[in-house]
Amino acid sequence: MIILLVALLRNGEFISLAKTWTKEELVQLKRREAFFCPACKREVVLKLGSRRIPHFAHKKDTACPYEYESESTRHLTGKLDLFSWLQRQNIRAKLEPYLPSIQQRPDILVAHNHLLYAMEYQCSTISEQLFQKRNDSYRIKGIRPIWILGAHHLRYRTIYHLALP
Structure with missing residues (x-):
């Protein structure tokens, strides 16, 4: 299942779950709005369960042709933390923007010092x-990729020495 933190509303506006929402606000939003995948434009559902953070997902038995892999809770949380940190630094960033010309959706797209960066939290x-x-x-699109490896991939040999498994 592909999990999204952003979706389109019926009027074409983006909605992001990176904003601080109360559970009640999300329940009300779910009752009155329809949500769509920014990439394939198919309808998605706002999930408000207790096992994962609030997110959008494609409806059962539908798949987005522009997605490669599902995302873990660790990935979603890390991506949100990184996005929030960038915003606190007053760095212009977009969460999960779909780039149709290359059919990619970086975790975060950052515009800084007249350059674009695609941040992938892996x-x-x-x-x-x-x-x-x-x-x-x-x-090819003039975007500089930055890959951030999740800390669970690292082994600590000493406080100053890390290794990949």
């Missing part, structure tokens, strides 16, 4: 081929 293993494809696609 918690799962991906193939070298997919890693290269994403990097090449970003670079």
Whole structure:
């Protein structure tokens, strides 16, 4: 299942779950709005369960043709933390923007000092081929990729020495 933190409203406006919402606000929003995937434009559902953070997901038995992998709670939380930190630094950033010309949705797109950066918070293993494809696609569009490896991938040998498993 593909999990989204942003969606489109019926009127074409974006809605982001990065904003601080109360449970009641989200319940009311779910009752009165329809939500759509920014990439494929298919309807998505606002999920408000207790096992994961609030998120949007494609309806059962529908899949987004522009997605590669599902995202763990660790990934979603890390991405939100990073996005919030960028905002507190007054750095212009967009959460999960879909880039139709390369059919990619970076975790965060950052505009800083007249440059664009695609930040990917990577918690799962991906193939070298997919890693290269994403990097090449970003670079062709003049976007600099930045990959952040989730800390659970690191082994601490000493306080100053980290290693990859």
